[in-house]
Amino acid sequence: MTTLADSGTYPETYYAGAYWGPRRESPEECAQRAAAFFNLLAACDPLLANWNKIPKPRGKGRKTPLMPPDLPTLTEAFRRGVNREPGGPAFEQLGLTVSAYNDGPPNEIVFVNMTCGSYAQTNSANVCVLSIPSKGESAERMLTASMLTDVTRSMALAWESDWAVAMSHAHRDLQDAEGEADIWLGWVTYLSRDRGTVPPLPAPVRIEPVEDRGTLIILTPERFTVANPEHVALARRVRELLAQAGLMRTAGEGPRG
Structure with a gap:
């Protein structure tokens, strides 16, 4: 297994994100999704079992625990999370935003x-992004294919996302530098069944269903890193196969017509 020390003085940092298009939902509906998400995260790792709302403006206000999920508290948090200019009207079409941090x-x-x-x-239009520790015992525990598969699956189920990914920022930046792509392909990637059927992919790639909603693609059993040219080559090959199946564009292909 690749360790943090193998990545050099500045190890790659990782995150997980879920993304979905326009979907008008009330603060109550958003709160229900967030509660489901927090419960699923808590089952993944103890580090993800305790959450507090980040107040607006950040750093001010009392601590607001969000676990165990309390729907009235979460609903009020989303209601207050409407996008607006200071003192101006709410931009309801931009959705409701809530940020939280753990008690680690x-x-x-x-x-x-x-x-x-x-x-x-x-x-x-809608997004959920989770940071992943880059140092310490929790990083070594969480930066594994099995853990990030569970986290990505939790995102897909709770938010019913179009796609989701767990990857390093360096790998994301590499794909961005190679050209515009519609989605990123990560160490772990979830694709909704609405995007199409995932084709057979070369070893060591693993494919797992997420109930009847979509598919998880896990590129490598060991930690994926851009420092490993074999990992980068594998990701490019998988992206080509997925593009041929109509599930995503290859880097540099440009927007679909």
Whole structure:
């Protein structure tokens, strides 16, 4: 297994994100999804079992625990999370945003940002992004294929996302540098069944269903890193196969007509 020390002085940092298009939802509906998400995360790892709302403006206000999930508290958090200019009207079409942090040690603090209920006409109007620790015992425990598969599955189920990914920022930046792509292909990637059927993929790639909603693609059993040229080559090959099946564009292909 690749360890943090193998990545050099500045190890790759990782995150997980779920993305879905316009879906108008009320604060109550967003709260129900967030409660389901927090419960699923708590089952993944103890580090993900305790959450507090980040107040607006950040750093001010009392601590607001969000676990165990309390629907009235979460509903009020989303209601207050409407996008607006200071002192101006609410931009309801941009959705409702709630940010939270865990109760982990200082070097293992995890943040999650959730935007739900947006009906703005963009491909990723709604998003949930979770940071992953890059140092310490929690990082070694969480930066595994099995753990990030569970986290990505939790995102797909709770948010009913179009796609989701767990990957390093370096791998994301590499794909961005190679050209515009409609979605990122990560160490772990979830694709909704609405995007199409995932074709057979070369070893060591593993494919897992997520109930009847979509498919998880796990590129490598060991930690995926851009420092490994074999990992990068595998990701490019898998992206080509998925593009041929109509599930995503290859980097540099440009927007679909």
